Amino acid sequence: MPDTSPPDPHVIRLMDASLNRASEGARVVEDYARFVLDDAHLSRLGKELRHGIAAAGATLPMADRLACRNTPGDVGTAITTASESQRADAADVCNASLGRLQEALRSLEEYGKTIDPALGAAFERLRYDAYTLAAGLGTTERGRNRLGDARLYVLIEAGPSDEAFEQLTESLCAAGVQVLQLRDKRLDDRRLVERARIMAAVCRRHGVVSIVNDRADIAVAAGADGVHIGQDELTVADARSVVGPGRLVGVSTHRIEQARAARLAGADYLGVGPTFPSTTKSFADFPGIDFVRQVAAEITLPAFAIGGITAENISEVVAAGLRRVAVGAAVTGASDPAAAVRSLREALGAPVGGEGSSG
Ligand SMILES: Cc1ncc(COP(=O)(O)OP(=O)(O)O)c(N)n1
Ligand SMILES: Cc1nc(C(=O)O)sc1CCOP(=O)(O)O
Ligand SMILES: [Mg+2]
DSSP: OOOOSOOOHHHHHHHHHHHHHHHHHHHHHHHIIIIISOOHHHHHHHHHHHHHHHHHHTTSOHHHHHHHOOGGGOGGGGOOOGGGGOOOSHHHHHHHHHHHHHHHHHHHHHHHTTTOHHHHHHHHHHHHHHHHHHHHHHHHHHHHHHHTTOOEEEEEOOOSOHHHHHHHHHHHHHHTOOEEEEOOSSSOHHHHHHHHHHHHHHHHHHTOEEEEESOHHHHHHHTOSEEEEOTTSOOHHHHHHHHOTTSEEEEEESSHHHHHHHHHHTOSEEEEOOOSOOSSSOOSOOOHHHHHHHHHHHOOSOEEEESSOOTTTHHHHHHHTOOOEEESHHHHTSSSHHHHHHHHHHHHTSOSSOOOOOO
């Protein structure tokens, strides 16, 4: 049961300061998501966190907070460190505010328990929300750094031999593909890891990102840059436990809730589809170009539209707001796959013929 004796005025003074720190920190983070990232999803999470802090803080009447506030007598105002006055850029400002926000929420949680256990619990929940928001911001920055301006992502199968596979991989990289995924459900593990090793080695030479479909273990064994998982495969957390923080985890998404969840779970990029009917994979229903538009409008994590994308319909994807596409048959089924790569890259507005632009 909450303590019925009046709260300690020192605790009110302390929580008043932490409430100010928390709400101000949440506002700084929200501003970064909104005005620097243009990320509606993270902006909304920041706003909801700010409103949650205000709602939990309403337990302490503002009149009481002001009565206990004593800024002129606050010994902390004179204590400063050199790092507090230095901020390299907007991302640095956001990260510093995230730290202050989490610390303030922890202080509110611990001292709130002296007033009412439920108040402490409310701030604990808000602290975890702040961690989730921090994860969303962090993975977005990491994904954008890792994938840079990579726009053309091609899915290839193992083909008839190691030699033919290496030739195809080499020609696609030289033509300008920026991410290459080995997707072949027919191979046994030993042949799959061998093909993946070939792909990873060729991609490294060209600065192209190499991804193994489905199999995080094979991606690690082959030295690939990452793994791509679907909604019915390993979770992001389980894939991450295998590939570690240094490799990429891509996630297929088919509706906005999956896209939001994947980015908050730590995905480095999204597959967004199926966009158009595909000859490579059959689907019962199509979220189509509307889903592409929805992701482009609210999520700034790298997102590749996928599913039946060709030189003829790619302009619809670009018009819907995504300039990154993943393509299978339109390249691998073409009479000249390298020419198809160049044509698609030209349609995406990236330099044609250059080596992969992403590390
Ligand atoms: C870039 C990219 N996006 C989506 C997929 C599809 O993955 P998944 O849903 O796991 O289906 P399969 O490809 O495994 O049949 C992908 N592979 N790559
Ligand atoms: C493997 C795959 N996954 C999709 C998804 O929407 O998650 S669409 C797709 C097929 C991609 O190949 P193509 O470009 O030949 O259609
Ligand atoms: Mg899969």
